[in-house]
Amino acid sequence: MEPVDSWLEREMELNKSHEDILTRREALLRNSEWQLGANEAKNSNLALSWTRAKNRNQILLQKLSKAEEILKQGTRSNSSRTLTDLQASYWKMVEKQLPEWKQDVKKKGKSTTPR
Template identity: 30%
Template sequence: MASYLAQEVQLARRHDKILSQRLVLLQQMENHLGDKKTEKTLQTQAADAAYKRNAALLNDIEAAEKRLQARIHLQPHPDIVNLETLYWASVEESIPKWEQFLLGRAQTPVGFKKKKSTKYNISHPEGAAQR
Protein backbone atom coordinates (compact mmCIF):
# COMPACT_ATOMS: atom_id res chain seq x y z
CA MET A 1 0.00 0.00 0.00
CA ALA A 2 2.89 2.30 0.60
CA SER A 3 3.75 1.97 -3.01
CA TYR A 4 0.23 3.11 -3.97
CA LEU A 5 0.54 6.08 -1.66
CA ALA A 6 3.94 7.01 -3.13
CA GLN A 7 2.59 6.59 -6.65
CA GLU A 8 -0.46 8.74 -5.83
CA VAL A 9 1.77 11.50 -4.38
CA GLN A 10 3.93 11.32 -7.46
CA LEU A 11 0.85 11.55 -9.71
CA ALA A 12 -0.52 14.47 -7.68
CA ARG A 13 2.79 16.35 -8.08
CA ARG A 14 2.82 15.57 -11.77
CA HIS A 15 -0.80 16.75 -12.02
CA ASP A 16 0.10 20.02 -10.28
CA LYS A 17 3.08 20.50 -12.62
CA ILE A 18 0.86 19.92 -15.68
CA LEU A 19 -1.75 22.35 -14.35
CA SER A 20 0.91 25.03 -13.75
CA GLN A 21 2.30 24.50 -17.28
CA ARG A 22 -1.27 24.71 -18.63
CA LEU A 23 -1.80 27.97 -16.75
CA VAL A 24 1.47 29.40 -18.16
CA LEU A 25 0.46 28.37 -21.69
CA LEU A 26 -3.03 29.86 -21.31
CA GLN A 27 -1.48 33.13 -20.09
CA GLN A 28 0.91 33.16 -23.07
CA MET A 29 -2.00 32.52 -25.46
CA GLU A 30 -3.99 35.38 -23.91
CA ASN A 31 -0.98 37.68 -24.18
CA HIS A 32 -0.46 36.67 -27.81
CA LEU A 33 -4.13 37.23 -28.60
CA GLY A 34 -3.99 40.64 -26.89
CA ASP A 35 -0.88 41.55 -28.93
CA LYS A 36 -2.63 40.51 -32.14
CA LYS A 37 -5.69 42.61 -31.27
CA THR A 38 -3.48 45.59 -30.47
CA GLU A 39 -1.55 45.13 -33.71
CA LYS A 40 -4.79 44.90 -35.70
CA THR A 41 -6.11 48.04 -34.00
CA LEU A 42 -2.90 49.92 -34.81
CA GLN A 43 -3.04 48.75 -38.44
CA THR A 44 -6.66 49.86 -38.69
CA GLN A 45 -5.78 53.26 -37.24
CA ALA A 46 -2.84 53.59 -39.62
CA ALA A 47 -5.06 52.66 -42.59
CA ASP A 48 -7.69 55.20 -41.49
CA ALA A 49 -5.04 57.89 -41.12
CA ALA A 50 -3.63 57.06 -44.58
CA TYR A 51 -7.13 57.18 -46.07
CA LYS A 52 -7.78 60.60 -44.51
CA ARG A 53 -4.36 61.87 -45.63
CA ASN A 54 -4.95 60.63 -49.19
CA ALA A 55 -8.42 62.20 -49.25
CA ALA A 56 -6.97 65.52 -48.07
CA LEU A 57 -4.25 65.35 -50.73
CA LEU A 58 -6.81 64.56 -53.40
CA ASN A 59 -8.93 67.53 -52.28
CA ASP A 60 -5.85 69.79 -52.38
CA ILE A 61 -4.99 68.59 -55.89
CA GLU A 62 -8.56 69.13 -57.09
CA ALA A 63 -8.60 72.62 -55.57
CA ALA A 64 -5.28 73.46 -57.26
CA GLU A 65 -6.63 72.14 -60.56
CA LYS A 66 -9.73 74.34 -60.22
CA ARG A 67 -7.56 77.39 -59.47
CA LEU A 68 -5.41 76.68 -62.54
CA GLN A 69 -8.50 76.19 -64.71
CA ALA A 70 -9.86 79.50 -63.43
CA ARG A 71 -6.59 81.24 -64.31
CA ILE A 72 -6.75 79.87 -67.84
CA HIS A 73 -10.17 81.39 -68.38
CA LEU A 74 -9.29 84.78 -66.87
CA GLN A 75 -9.15 87.76 -69.14
CA PRO A 76 -5.63 88.83 -70.09
CA HIS A 77 -4.17 92.05 -68.77
CA PRO A 78 -5.74 95.18 -70.35
CA ASP A 79 -2.38 96.22 -71.84
CA ILE A 80 -2.15 92.88 -73.66
CA VAL A 81 -5.73 93.22 -74.94
CA ASN A 82 -4.90 96.74 -76.13
CA LEU A 83 -1.76 95.54 -77.94
CA GLU A 84 -3.67 92.69 -79.57
CA THR A 85 -6.39 95.10 -80.72
CA LEU A 86 -3.82 97.50 -82.18
CA TYR A 87 -1.99 94.62 -83.89
CA TRP A 88 -5.11 93.24 -85.55
CA ALA A 89 -6.21 96.73 -86.56
CA SER A 90 -2.80 97.21 -88.19
CA VAL A 91 -3.09 93.87 -89.96
CA GLU A 92 -6.57 94.69 -91.27
CA GLU A 93 -5.34 98.09 -92.42
CA SER A 94 -2.44 96.48 -94.29
CA ILE A 95 -4.44 93.73 -95.99
CA PRO A 96 -5.52 95.79 -99.02
CA LYS A 97 -1.89 96.83 -99.63
CA TRP A 98 -0.60 93.26 -99.49
CA GLU A 99 -3.52 91.36 -101.00
CA GLN A 100 -2.56 91.83 -104.64
CA PHE A 101 1.11 91.14 -103.88
CA LEU A 102 0.28 87.95 -102.02
CA LEU A 103 -1.93 86.81 -104.88
CA GLY A 104 1.03 87.42 -107.22
CA ARG A 105 -0.69 90.17 -109.19
CA ALA A 106 1.39 93.17 -108.07
CA GLN A 107 4.80 94.21 -106.83
CA THR A 108 5.65 94.65 -103.19
CA PRO A 109 3.86 97.49 -101.42
CA VAL A 110 5.68 100.73 -100.80
CA GLY A 111 7.77 100.72 -97.64
CA PHE A 112 8.77 97.06 -97.95
CA LYS A 113 12.46 96.50 -98.60
CA LYS A 114 13.62 93.31 -100.19
CA LYS A 115 16.64 91.71 -98.60
CA LYS A 116 19.49 91.50 -101.02
CA SER A 117 21.44 88.30 -100.94
CA THR A 118 25.07 89.27 -100.45
CA LYS A 119 27.97 86.95 -100.81
CA TYR A 120 30.83 87.07 -98.39
CA ASN A 121 33.75 88.89 -100.00
CA ILE A 122 37.12 88.47 -98.30
CA SER A 123 38.72 91.35 -100.13
CA HIS A 124 35.94 93.72 -99.16
CA PRO A 125 36.04 94.54 -95.38
CA GLU A 126 32.44 95.80 -95.30
CA GLY A 127 31.29 92.41 -96.60
CA ALA A 128 32.18 90.86 -93.27
CA ALA A 129 30.19 93.50 -91.40
CA GLN A 130 27.15 93.05 -93.66
CA ARG A 131 26.99 89.34 -93.07
Protein backbone atom coordinates in the same frame (compact mmCIF):
# COMPACT_ATOMS: atom_id res chain seq x y z
CA MET B 1 1.71 -4.36 2.23
CA GLU B 2 4.04 -3.76 -0.51
CA PRO B 3 1.38 -3.23 -3.20
CA VAL B 4 -0.24 -0.44 -1.16
CA ASP B 5 3.12 1.34 -0.83
CA SER B 6 3.74 1.13 -4.55
CA TRP B 7 0.22 2.45 -5.23
CA LEU B 8 0.78 5.35 -2.85
CA GLU B 9 4.11 6.11 -4.47
CA ARG B 10 2.52 5.98 -7.92
CA GLU B 11 -0.33 8.26 -6.76
CA MET B 12 2.20 10.77 -5.41
CA GLU B 13 4.05 10.75 -8.74
CA LEU B 14 0.80 11.28 -10.61
CA ASN B 15 -0.20 14.13 -8.28
CA LYS B 16 3.18 15.80 -8.84
CA SER B 17 2.84 15.37 -12.63
CA HIS B 18 -0.69 16.78 -12.39
CA GLU B 19 0.58 19.84 -10.49
CA ASP B 20 3.35 20.35 -13.06
CA ILE B 21 0.83 20.13 -15.89
CA LEU B 22 -1.47 22.64 -14.17
CA THR B 23 1.45 25.03 -13.60
CA ARG B 24 2.50 24.83 -17.25
CA ARG B 25 -1.13 25.25 -18.34
CA GLU B 26 -1.46 28.43 -16.28
CA ALA B 27 1.75 29.81 -17.75
CA LEU B 28 0.53 29.05 -21.28
CA LEU B 29 -2.84 30.67 -20.55
CA ARG B 30 -1.16 33.81 -19.21
CA ASN B 31 1.09 33.93 -22.27
CA SER B 32 -1.91 33.46 -24.59
CA GLU B 33 -3.81 36.25 -22.80
CA TRP B 34 -0.79 38.54 -23.09
CA GLN B 35 -0.44 37.79 -26.81
CA LEU B 36 -4.16 38.31 -27.36
CA GLY B 37 -3.93 41.71 -25.64
CA ALA B 38 -0.89 42.64 -27.71
CA ASN B 39 -2.67 41.59 -30.93
CA GLU B 40 -5.75 43.59 -29.98
CA ALA B 41 -3.60 46.67 -29.35
CA LYS B 42 -1.78 46.12 -32.64
CA ASN B 43 -5.06 45.73 -34.54
CA SER B 44 -6.42 48.85 -32.87
CA ASN B 45 -3.31 50.80 -33.89
CA LEU B 46 -3.57 49.45 -37.45
CA ALA B 47 -7.23 50.46 -37.67
CA LEU B 48 -6.41 53.93 -36.38
CA SER B 49 -3.50 54.29 -38.83
CA TRP B 50 -5.69 53.11 -41.70
CA THR B 51 -8.38 55.65 -40.80
CA ARG B 52 -5.82 58.44 -40.58
CA ALA B 53 -4.28 57.46 -43.93
CA LYS B 54 -7.70 57.30 -45.55
CA ASN B 55 -8.56 60.80 -44.26
CA ARG B 56 -5.16 62.16 -45.33
CA ASN B 57 -5.56 60.68 -48.81
CA GLN B 58 -9.04 62.17 -49.11
CA ILE B 59 -7.68 65.61 -48.20
CA LEU B 60 -4.84 65.21 -50.71
CA LEU B 61 -7.30 64.24 -53.43
CA GLN B 62 -9.39 67.31 -52.67
CA LYS B 63 -6.31 69.55 -52.79
CA LEU B 64 -5.24 67.95 -56.07
CA SER B 65 -8.67 68.55 -57.58
CA LYS B 66 -8.53 72.20 -56.50
CA ALA B 67 -5.03 72.58 -57.97
CA GLU B 68 -6.15 71.04 -61.27
CA GLU B 69 -9.12 73.40 -61.41
CA ILE B 70 -6.86 76.39 -60.72
CA LEU B 71 -4.49 75.27 -63.48
CA LYS B 72 -7.37 74.87 -65.92
CA GLN B 73 -8.63 78.35 -65.08
CA GLY B 74 -5.12 79.78 -65.30
CA THR B 75 -4.52 78.49 -68.82
CA ARG B 76 -7.71 80.20 -69.93
CA SER B 77 -6.67 83.56 -68.54
CA ASN B 78 -3.48 85.64 -68.32
CA SER B 79 -1.06 82.77 -67.81
CA SER B 80 -0.75 82.09 -71.53
CA ARG B 81 0.44 85.69 -72.01
CA THR B 82 2.95 85.27 -69.17
CA LEU B 83 4.17 81.98 -70.62
CA THR B 84 4.65 83.59 -74.05
CA ASP B 85 6.64 86.44 -72.48
CA LEU B 86 8.83 83.99 -70.55
CA GLN B 87 9.45 81.94 -73.67
CA ALA B 88 10.45 85.04 -75.68
CA SER B 89 12.78 86.16 -72.91
CA TYR B 90 14.39 82.71 -72.76
CA TRP B 91 15.08 82.62 -76.51
CA LYS B 92 16.56 86.15 -76.42
CA MET B 93 18.94 85.01 -73.69
CA VAL B 94 19.88 81.90 -75.71
CA GLU B 95 20.59 83.97 -78.82
CA LYS B 96 22.76 86.35 -76.78
CA GLN B 97 24.74 83.51 -75.15
CA LEU B 98 25.06 81.34 -78.27
CA PRO B 99 28.21 83.00 -79.79
CA GLU B 100 30.08 82.77 -76.47
CA TRP B 101 29.03 79.16 -76.04
CA LYS B 102 30.25 78.28 -79.55
CA GLN B 103 33.63 79.88 -78.82
CA ASP B 104 33.95 77.88 -75.58
CA VAL B 105 33.12 74.64 -77.41
CA LYS B 106 35.73 75.35 -80.10
CA LYS B 107 38.42 76.11 -77.48
CA LYS B 108 37.65 72.98 -75.51
CA GLY B 109 37.55 70.90 -78.68
CA LYS B 110 41.03 72.08 -79.71
CA SER B 111 42.55 71.44 -76.31
CA THR B 112 41.29 67.85 -76.20
CA THR B 113 42.53 66.81 -79.67
CA PRO B 114 45.65 64.61 -79.57
CA ARG B 115 48.85 65.85 -81.22
